[in-house]
Amino acid sequence: MEGLRKDAARNRARIVDAAREVAAQGEPLALNAVARAAEVGVGTVYRHFASVEELEEVLVWDRFEELGEILRTPTGPVLEPALRAHFTLLAADEVFEKVTARATPALPQTAAMRQDLIEELAALLERARSAGEVHRGIDAPTVLLLMCGLAHAVRSARLSPQSAPAQELLQVVLRGLRSAGA
Structure with missing residues (x-):
């Protein structure tokens, strides 16, 4: 952590690691719970993260980078593999x-990072439009919301992203995005 004392950087890393563990166990990311898991005072957590939202965001920065890579590396049919990977993440x-x-x-x-993701998705959609794969009226923020909504629904139903019902739901969304000639 640039600009942090060594002990503060160590505490921040402990907090982030503890938050990852709390989230992995399916527990809510309450700052008090994260402080207990990190074995630091709650004041220490608040010095690094003013809100749960800030902590949540730091936890997933690597996911934004991972998804950006997926969107920038199209192989074969441009859109579908990228959206499948996006949905899975x-x-x-x-x-x-x-x-x-x-x-x-x-x-x-x-x-x-979110804006970069939307721009990468927009570029991917433009390539897919040029190839006649998607409707002209579909934009990146809409696709992003569709993927988030679908992921939420699949998780709420306690389905694995790879399960047959989850993949069928994804296929319905992908069919809906395709242009009539695709």
Whole structure:
């Protein structure tokens, strides 16, 4: 952590690691619970993260980078493999889906990462439009919301993203995005 004392950087790393564990166990990311798991005082957590939203966002920055890579590396048919990977990431990580769907990010870095994601998705959609794969009226923010909503529905139904029912739901969304000639 640039600009942090060594002990503060260590505490921040402990907090983030503890938050990952709390989230992985399916528990809510309450700052008090994260402080207990990190074995630091709640004041220490608040010095690093003013809100649960900030902590959630930091936890998924690597997911934004991972998804950006997927969107920038099209292989074969441009759109479908990227959206399948996008859906899988969102469905597998509740915090990532929550942060991605959030109307207004808490941190400027998250806002920038989300905007980059939307721009990458827009470029992917434009390539798919040029190839005649998607409707002209479909835009990146709409697709992002569709993927978040689908991931949320699949997780709420306690389905694995790879399960047959989840894949069928994804296929319905993908069919809906395709242009008539695709």
